[in-house]
Amino acid sequence: MNGDEKVSRKEFLKLSGVAAIFGLGGPLAFEILAAGEYSAENDLAGTIRYGMVVDMRKCKEGCNDCAAACHFKHNVPDHKSKKIEVKWLWKEPAKHLFQDRDYAIEADVSPDKPFLTLCNHCKHPSCVRVCPTQATWKRKEDGIVMMDFHRCIGCRFCMAACPYGSRSFNYAEPRPAIAKLNPGFPTRTRGVVEKCSFCAELAGTGEKPYCVSSCKEGALTFGNLNDPGSEVRKLLRENPSMKRKAGLGTEPSVFYLV
Amino acid sequence: MIEQGFRGNRFYKVWLAALLVVAANGIYYYLRQLDEGLAITGMSRDISWGFYISNFTFLVGVAASAVMLVIPYYLHHYKKFSRVVVFGEWLAVAAVVMCGLFIMADMGQPQRAFNILLHPTPGSVLFWDMNVLTGYVFINFIVAWTTLKAEKSGLKLPGWVKPLVFISIPWAVAIHTVTAFLYAGLPGRHLWLTAIMAPRFLASAFASGPAFLLILLHILKKIARYEVEPEAISTLSKIMIYGMITNIFFYAMEFFTAFYSNIPDHKETLEYLFFGLEGHDKLVPWVRSSALMGIIAVVMLLFSKVRQNEGTLVFGAVLIFLSTYIDKGMALVIGGFIPSTLGEVVEYTLTWPEIAISLGIWAIGFFLISVFFKMTVNVRRQNAR
Amino acid sequence: MFKMYNRGMVVSGLLVFLAIVTFPFWKIFLNNMGKSMEKNSVFSSTSGSKENRFMPGPNINPAVAFALKSGVSGCVEDRNFMRARHMRLLDNWRDEVVRENKREYVNTKGEHFEKSLTGTCLKCHSNKEEFCDSCHKATGVEPYCFDCHHTTGVFSGNSAGDSTGGFQAGETGHLPGGNK
Numbered sequence: 001m002n003g004d005e006k007v008s009r010k011e012f013l014k015l016s017g018v019a020a021i022f023g024l025g026g027p028l029a030f031e032i033l034a035a036g037e038y039s040a041e042n043d044l045a046g047t048i049r050y051g052m053v054v055d056m057r058k059c060k061e062g063c064n065d066c067a068a069a070c071h072f073k074h075n076v077p078d079h080k081s082k083k084i085e086v087k088w089l090w091k092e093p094a095k096h097l098f099q100d101r102d103y104a105i106e107a108d109v110s111p112d113k114p115f116l117t118l119c120n121h122c123k124h125p126s127c128v129r130v131c132p133t134q135a136t137w138k139r140k141e142d143g144i145v146m147m148d149f150h151r152c153i154g155c156r157f158c159m160a161a162c163p164y165g166s167r168s169f170n171y172a173e174p175r176p177a178i179a180k181l182n183p184g185f186p187t188r189t190r191g192v193v194e195k196c197s198f199c200a201e202l203a204g205t206g207e208k209p210y211c212v213s214s215c216k217e218g219a220l221t222f223g224n225l226n227d228p229g230s231e232v233r234k235l236l237r238e239n240p241s242m243k244r245k246a247g248l249g250t251e252p253s254v255f256y257l258v
Numbered sequence: 259m260i261e262q263g264f265r266g267n268r269f270y271k272v273w274l275a276a277l278l279v280v281a282a283n284g285i286y287y288y289l290r291q292l293d294e295g296l297a298i299t300g301m302s303r304d305i306s307w308g309f310y311i312s313n314f315t316f317l318v319g320v321a322a323s324a325v326m327l328v329i330p331y332y333l334h335h336y337k338k339f340s341r342v343v344v345f346g347e348w349l350a351v352a353a354v355v356m357c358g359l360f361i362m363a364d365m366g367q368p369q370r371a372f373n374i375l376l377h378p379t380p381g382s383v384l385f386w387d388m389n390v391l392t393g394y395v396f397i398n399f400i401v402a403w404t405t406l407k408a409e410k411s412g413l414k415l416p417g418w419v420k421p422l423v424f425i426s427i428p429w430a431v432a433i434h435t436v437t438a439f440l441y442a443g444l445p446g447r448h449l450w451l452t453a454i455m456a457p458r459f460l461a462s463a464f465a466s467g468p469a470f471l472l473i474l475l476h477i478l479k480k481i482a483r484y485e486v487e488p489e490a491i492s493t494l495s496k497i498m499i500y501g502m503i504t505n506i507f508f509y510a511m512e513f514f515t516a517f518y519s520n521i522p523d524h525k526e527t528l529e530y531l532f533f534g535l536e537g538h539d540k541l542v543p544w545v546r547s548s549a550l551m552g553i554i555a556v557v558m559l560l561f562s563k564v565r566q567n568e569g570t571l572v573f574g575a576v577l578i579f580l581s582t583y584i585d586k587g588m589a590l591v592i593g594g595f596i597p598s599t600l601g602e603v604v605e606y607t608l609t610w611p612e613i614a615i616s617l618g619i620w621a622i623g624f625f626l627i628s629v630f631f632k633m634t635v636n637v638r639r640q641n642a643r
Numbered sequence: 644m645f646k647m648y649n650r651g652m653v654v655s656g657l658l659v660f661l662a663i664v665t666f667p668f669w670k671i672f673l674n675n676m677g678k679s680m681e682k683n684s685v686f687s688s689t690s691g692s693k694e695n696r697f698m699p700g701p702n703i704n705p706a707v708a709f710a711l712k713s714g715v716s717g718c719v720e721d722r723n724f725m726r727a728r729h730m731r732l733l734d735n736w737r738d739e740v741v742r743e744n745k746r747e748y749v750n751t752k753g754e755h756f757e758k759s760l761t762g763t764c765l766k767c768h769s770n771k772e773e774f775c776d777s778c779h780k781a782t783g784v785e786p787y788c789f790d791c792h793h794t795t796g797v798f799s800g801n802s803a804g805d806s807t808g809g810f811q812a813g814e815t816g817h818l819p820g821g822n823k
Contacts, residue, residue: 075794082302082303082604083297083302083303084297084302084303085303086303092600095601096600096601096602097600099522099523099601126444126445126446129381129382130382130383130384130443130444131379131382132373132374132379132382132384132385132388133370133373133374133376133377133379134377134379135373137742139744141744146741148741148742149741149791150737150741151370151373151377152366152367152370153365153366153367153368153370153371153373153374154296154365154366154367154368154370155361155364155365155366155384156306156307156364156366157382157384157440159306160306160307160444160447160594160595161444161445161446162446162599163444163445163446163447163599164446164599164600165303165304165598165599165600168303169296169303169306169366170295170366171295171296171297171299171301171302172294172295172297173294173295181794182794183761183794183795184761184762184794185761185794186760186761186791186792186794187790187791187794188791189787189790189791190294190295190296190297190366191295191296191365191366191367192366192367193366200744203744204744204746245446248445248446249445250445
């Protein structure tokens with residue numbers, strides 16, 4: 001095309017149309033892929049944001065009451081195999097949870113001390129963002145990152161996205177590996193992902209999650225992080241605390257006192 | 259026209275039958291997997307994506323590479339590609355079908371796959387990946403079929419095909435960019451959390467796809483005695499080499515960022531892959547051979563005498579194919595999970611059921627490639643008479 | 644007349660097709676060979692009177708007595724409603740409980756229940772074989788709900804693991820009847 005040729009009106013309109021689509025598509029793509037409503041970007045003041053404070057000063061070494069209670073109540077299987085294990089709440093050496101500390105000279109935490117870990121129910125959960133079927137989502141009313149086992153297709157994208165390793169997949173049929181079935185709660189089936197649910201079935205009843213109520217040392221405190229008068233907020237005001245992988249922007253709701 | 263894909267001599271029929279046997283074996287193990295769960299694979303709580311997703315990632319690249327034939331031919335009227343374009347499109351169709359099968363094999367609840375459409379989630383990259391891959395297979399199939407049909411009946415290509423062809427160009431780039439986005443946006447996986455993921459994917463696609471096609475065209479020449487234009491082979495090989503050089507360059511860039519910044523999260527996976535980490539080094543021989551094969555192939559193919567000799571060219575293409583298969587498949591996908599988010603080095607071991615199912619899917623892919631290619635060759639031979 | 648080409652292939656293909664298409668019929672026939680007609684009939688009942696052939700047999704759970712004490716007249720809805728719509732009810736419950744966190748159900752009589760297959764329905768209808776399976780088997784329906792939601796009277800795995808703490812076997816979640 002040299003400079004002399006004229007562009008017909010029809011061609012001009014066609015070109016502008018195509019250009020407009022691209023022009024509008026850009027901001028639209030940005031909107032769609034932005035974090036938006038799939039994280040708790042929206043103002044959460046006035047709603048509940050459940051969180052937990054784990055006081056590692058009180059957590060007793062060798063004690064596993066909380067995990068045992070949780071796993072019994074929720075029919076979490078014990079496959080006795082690290083490869084296909086399913087766990088909602090467990091203890092992990094501190095060096096695995098807090099990888100950016102110089103344990104050699106920062107004396108307040110021993111690298112091998114078993115720390116309790118669970119799903120952090122992040123404010124901006126990356127697992128929620130990637131789920132293609134909304135089988136996991138962040139509840140607006142209380143901030144719990146919830147699982148819908150009926151909808152999960154088992155693609156495990158959420159497991160890849162979670163920076164904390166909180167999620168487990170049912171690689172094998174869970175029932176044969178459940179020592180004592182709790183008849184009041186369903187099991188899951190193979191092929192779905194599961195994780196701690198902050199005992200969503202108890203939310204709204206006033207009961208604390210099973211791990212919290214079963215801890216004899218009182219190391220676990222659960223409550224509304226949005227309420228400045230709650231016990232969890234009080235603990236966080238009065239004690240220095242840590243959270244896992246703080247720089248990633250997920251903003252976990254689980255805090256550790258050391 | 260499809261019946262032309264099944265017309266051939268006894269050896270061809272035996273080949274197809276053998277592929278079906280391998281596919282049937284894969285189906286048997288898949289049924290076992292449906293029954294027992296994905297525990298029969300090598301995947302674990304820490305390495306939650308394995309061989310299936312590795313193959314899927316590699317094959318999306320192969321599928322995207324069809325664009326490297328479409329652009330010169332349809333956009334720039336490079337006539338030398340006139341015979342080879344449709345083969346590239348058939349390869350893309352077969353590759354995307356294999357991608358879909360690998361995804362189905364990997365899913366924990368495949369019967370719920372439709373949930374992705376019933377509950378669309380535009381914020382999830384996987385939703386978009388499913389859409390663009392499905393669209394791509396349709397576009398490529400329709401374009402390839404119609405062009406071949408037009409050739410067969412001696413008619414002009416219908417006008418509506420051209421816009422589809424033009425759409426397939428950004429679409430091909432899209433499928434691989436979106437697949438790269440699956441990895442590149444995850445905050446906890448530092449091998450993948452890099453802006454260069456999508457460019458690296460495309461570069462490696464433009465190396466592996468033409469490599470695969472060159473090998474297939476060579477087989478076509480030797481067995482079916484069907485040839486495309488020699489300039490097409492020569493141009494394809496140049497695309498392959500430039501793609502591979504760019505791929506190696508991007509890989510080297512990753513090394514620089516990781517090791518110069520000295521940030522453990524960035525370094526550790528590359529250390530694990532190339533040198534082993536904390537005594538674990540299962541993937542080291544594979545990754546090092548992949549690197550070696552890639553570099554040897556590129557250096558070899560820089561010389562025009564080597565490129566012009568069929569034997570050495572195909573040898574180079576095989577090296578590039580294997581190198582990118584190991585690098586993009588095993589090293590990238592599995593490496594992303596090592597060390598785990600809990601800082602542990604957990605290794606991955608393939609199991610036989612996993613291999614059987616994957617071989618079965620590759621057999622189905624090769625079945626499609628054979629039928630499509632044979633159909634094209636038969637149609638063109640009949641026209642020539 | 645007209646010549647049939649490839650007669651061998653065509654005829655054998657047709658026979659294979661017929662065999663496949665009639666598979667449900669001859670397979671069931673083969674399965675049931677030798678069994679008495681009485682057992683197969685959906686109208687037979689191993690327990691209860693002819694009137695209550697779809698109600699659970701003598702194994703009614705004591706929890707039912709509790710529910711009746713707290714003013715609940717029986718099942719969540721009446722028999723005809725359930726026969727026609729129990730699956731739709733359960734699907735709605737599933738979405739309302741899991742996705743919308745709305746756990747309380749008010750039935751057509753104004754009674755309150757907790758929406759729970761495991762915790763409400765199967766609490767009373769605890770004999771799955773007599774209650775659920777007898778109809779499902781006869782109609783050839785295999786709902787996979789029970790893969791997860793069937794927990795009463797289920798013999799759980801034989802792994803040696805033991806939960807610590809004082810948790811009673813048979814400990815339940817929530818009882819029906821709106822008990823919070």
